[in-house]
Amino acid sequence: MATILQSAVGSEALIHLHGLTREYASRAGAVRALDQVTLTIERGEWVAVMGPSGSGKSTLVNILGCLDQPTHGSVRIAGTDVHQLSRQELDRFRAETIGFIFQQFHLIPYLTALENILLAQYFHSMTDEDEARRALASVGLGDRATHLPSQLSGGEQQRVCIARALINQPPILLADEPTGNLDAANQEIVQEHLRTLHRAGHTIVMVTHDPEMASLADRTVELHHGRIAAERRADLTAQK
Amino acid sequence: MKRTQFSLGFIVRRSMVHRRVRSLAALLALTVSAAVATTLLTLYVSLNRQLHQQFRAFGANIVLTAPDGSTLPSETLATVRAIAGSESRIVPFAYAVAQTADGAPIVVAGTDFNAARAMDSWWQVSRWPNAAAATPGSPVAAMVGTRAQGFLHGDDFPLTYNGHTLALHTEATLRTGAAEDSRIFIPLAAFTAWTGQSASTLEIQAPGSAAQVEDLLHRLRAALPGVQVHAVRQLVESEGRIVDRTRSLMLSSLVLIALTVGICVLATLTASVLERRRDFAIMKALGSTQHQVALLFLLEAALLALAGAAAGYLLGSLCAFGIGAWNFHATIPPLWQAAPAVLLLNLFVALLAAGLPMRILRTMEPATLLRGE
Ligand SMILES: Nc1ncnc2c1ncn2[C@@H]1O[C@H](COP(=O)(O)OP(=O)(O)OP(=O)(O)O)[C@@H](O)[C@H]1O
Ligand SMILES: [Mg+2]
Numbered sequence: 001m002a003t004i005l006q007s008a009v010g011s012e013a014l015i016h017l018h019g020l021t022r023e024y025a026s027r028a029g030a031v032r033a034l035d036q037v038t039l040t041i042e043r044g045e046w047v048a049v050m051g052p053s054g055s056g057k058s059t060l061v062n063i064l065g066c067l068d069q070p071t072h073g074s075v076r077i078a079g080t081d082v083h084q085l086s087r088q089e090l091d092r093f094r095a096e097t098i099g100f101i102f103q104q105f106h107l108i109p110y111l112t113a114l115e116n117i118l119l120a121q122y123f124h125s126m127t128d129e130d131e132a133r134r135a136l137a138s139v140g141l142g143d144r145a146t147h148l149p150s151q152l153s154g155g156e157q158q159r160v161c162i163a164r165a166l167i168n169q170p171p172i173l174l175a176d177e178p179t180g181n182l183d184a185a186n187q188e189i190v191q192e193h194l195r196t197l198h199r200a201g202h203t204i205v206m207v208t209h210d211p212e213m214a215s216l217a218d219r220t221v222e223l224h225h226g227r228i229a230a231e232r233r234a235d236l237t238a239q240k
Numbered sequence: 241m242k243r244t245q246f247s248l249g250f251i252v253r254r255s256m257v258h259r260r261v262r263s264l265a266a267l268l269a270l271t272v273s274a275a276v277a278t279t280l281l282t283l284y285v286s287l288n289r290q291l292h293q294q295f296r297a298f299g300a301n302i303v304l305t306a307p308d309g310s311t312l313p314s315e316t317l318a319t320v321r322a323i324a325g326s327e328s329r330i331v332p333f334a335y336a337v338a339q340t341a342d343g344a345p346i347v348v349a350g351t352d353f354n355a356a357r358a359m360d361s362w363w364q365v366s367r368w369p370n371a372a373a374a375t376p377g378s379p380v381a382a383m384v385g386t387r388a389q390g391f392l393h394g395d396d397f398p399l400t401y402n403g404h405t406l407a408l409h410t411e412a413t414l415r416t417g418a419a420e421d422s423r424i425f426i427p428l429a430a431f432t433a434w435t436g437q438s439a440s441t442l443e444i445q446a447p448g449s450a451a452q453v454e455d456l457l458h459r460l461r462a463a464l465p466g467v468q469v470h471a472v473r474q475l476v477e478s479e480g481r482i483v484d485r486t487r488s489l490m491l492s493s494l495v496l497i498a499l500t501v502g503i504c505v506l507a508t509l510t511a512s513v514l515e516r517r518r519d520f521a522i523m524k525a526l527g528s529t530q531h532q533v534a535l536l537f538l539l540e541a542a543l544l545a546l547a548g549a550a551a552g553y554l555l556g557s558l559c560a561f562g563i564g565a566w567n568f569h570a571t572i573p574p575l576w577q578a579a580p581a582v583l584l585l586n587l588f589v590a591l592l593a594a595g596l597p598m599r600i601l602r603t604m605e606p607a608t609l610l611r612g613e
Contacts, residue, residue, distance in 0.1 A: 059607075062607040062610075063607075065525065067521070067524070067525055067605060067606040067607040067610070068605045068606070068607035068608070069605055087530060087602070088529065088530065091524065091527065091528065091529045091530060092527075092529070094524070094525065094527050095526075095527025095528070095529075096527070098527075100525050100526075102525075102610070104610075106518070106521075106522045106525070106610060107522075108519055108522060108523075109258065109519075110254045110255050110257070110258030110259065111251070111254055115246070115254070118246045119246075119251070119523070119526060120526045120527070122246055122247075123523065123526045123527040123528040123529075123532065124526075124527050127246045129246075164526075168527075
């Protein structure tokens with residue numbers, strides 16, 4: 001029964017993390033950022049990752065986005081063992097599958113807000129300036145298109161980063177504290193974007209410290225010292 | 241801004257303008273490297289050429305003479321020209337002893353003034369006679385050695401050979417400090433018409449190393465069995481040795497300087513690429529392929545190399561000219577062949593400098609690069 005389910009790609013869970021361990025060698029000794037994390041995420045699911053600072057949340061998201069390799073364990077996304085992919089295949093896979101919202105925004109410093117979004121379009125397929133402008137306007141930055149990241153506030157940079165991540169409508173959105181620097185009004189805008197994306201069937205993995213944000217997710221995973229300490233399903237607590 | 245404007249070229253332009261201090265530093269390094277290479281190449285080629293020209297001033301390095309009392313077969317000149325090649329200079333000489341009006345014996349030489357002028361440019365001649373301007377019936381234009389002048393009365397004088405008298409006119413005077421000073425030189429054609437004798441000596445000035453001249457000597461001997469072929473040996477050997485030694489000295493310093501400059505450029509450009517490793521990782525995260533990012537960095541390096549080569553070529557040519565004027569009292573013209581050479585050199589160094597860090601970045605996880613280590 002289980003084998004049948006697994007071989008049928010369509011019915012397999014979208015993301016399978018198995019025994020994920022990530023160690024960093026440092027002069028002070030090895031740091032274990034992730035420790036035997038096993039996690040399954042369904043297609044279209046919205047997962048919130050919570051936990052104290054240094055518990056391995058960003059590490060987990062980076063490995064999920066194929067920006068980092070685990071020391072041990074396997075990552076299967078959409079039936080593909082990511083480890084088996086060549087670097088070129090991985091580049092293509094990232095372009096087509098994953099959108100990032102980084103904790104540190106990571107905008108290209110010499111490109112304007114608009115051009116940073118065009119860049120994502122360019123690497124994905126082709127640029128569409130009107131669409132990029134709309135994306136910028138939708139995060140309340142329509143009038144800041146020609147500003148460089150250094151001319152934007154932290155919250156504004158974060159919103160550019162969000163617009164950039166959403167522009168290609170990635171099947172999987174990885175968001176590392178997407179509302180960390182935002183005021184209530186902008187947080188509401190971003191929440192609405194995520195809800196829309198979720199309704200459209202996209203899978204979202206979101207790191208947050210904010211219980212209110214987490215409550216939007218289908219499921220919350222709690223990391224402690226690189227291990228999954230707790231898991232809560234929203235429908236179990238909220239519905240009944 | 242139009243849609244089509246967003247391309248790798250556009251990103252490169254933005255990156256270069258934004259990081260203008262860095263770009264300028266890299267451009268400067270590439271300009272200096274191109275300038276140094278241009279200067280050295282131009283100096284090397286030009287001095288090499290002038291070195292040869294200066295040694296040529298010492299005259300013939302091979303002399304062909306007919307056996308005593310006879311003249312060379314008429315086809316000898318053509319044979320020698322065919323063997324020695326167009327790079328060599330050949331001057332024929334015919335000699336006869338004539339009498340002045342006073343009955344004093346004097347050596348008259350028939351030669352090719354144009355050829356002699358090219359080979360023996362160190363001869364001090366008041367004004368080389370133009371053999372082509374001779375008009376039939378008028379006195380034959382003569383170049384008179386300063387000592388021979390003492391035997392003559394006035395610029396127009398007759399000489400007698402074997403009962404035939406020839407009217408001559410002093411067109412020029414000659415001083416070499418050697419045997420030529422007591423001779424009278426006239427065009428070979430007029431000499432032959434007068435004396436019935438053709439050339440008995442060919443002086444050859446062949447370019448090239450000692451070994452090449454030696455080789456030519458053997459070939460001439462083989463082709464002209466009845467003729468005596470001598471090397472003006474001392475000159476041949478020292479010329480070859482000095483030219484070879486100077487050339488290898490210049491070459492080795494060229495290579496050394498180029499290496500030093502190349503390493504500096506490499507370090508500057510490599511640092512410039514490495515400091516953008518975060519951009520590299522961001523682009524990877526946005527789904528760029530390795531190819532696209534590599535192209536981005538290589539394009540920038542190539543642009544800098546191109547601009548640096550152009551500026552460096554101009555600067556280097558100017559430098560070579562200046563060095564030539566100040567140190568060698570020689571006019572060193574720009575060497576156009578240096579332009580493509582310097583461009584290739586610059587491109588090679590720049591692409592290497594961009595390519596090496598790309599390979600390193602490639603092996604690193606983007607997450608590590610994003611942390612900004
Ligand atoms: N490259 C690295 N070298 C050494 N240690 C690292 C490295 N990257 C992460 N770590 C360590 O791994 C642990 C987890 O880091 P991570 O960034 O995943 O934490 P986090 O849960 O995202 O924290 P925060 O909420 O502060 O962002 C931390 O202790 C961190 O110091
Ligand atoms: Mg983090």
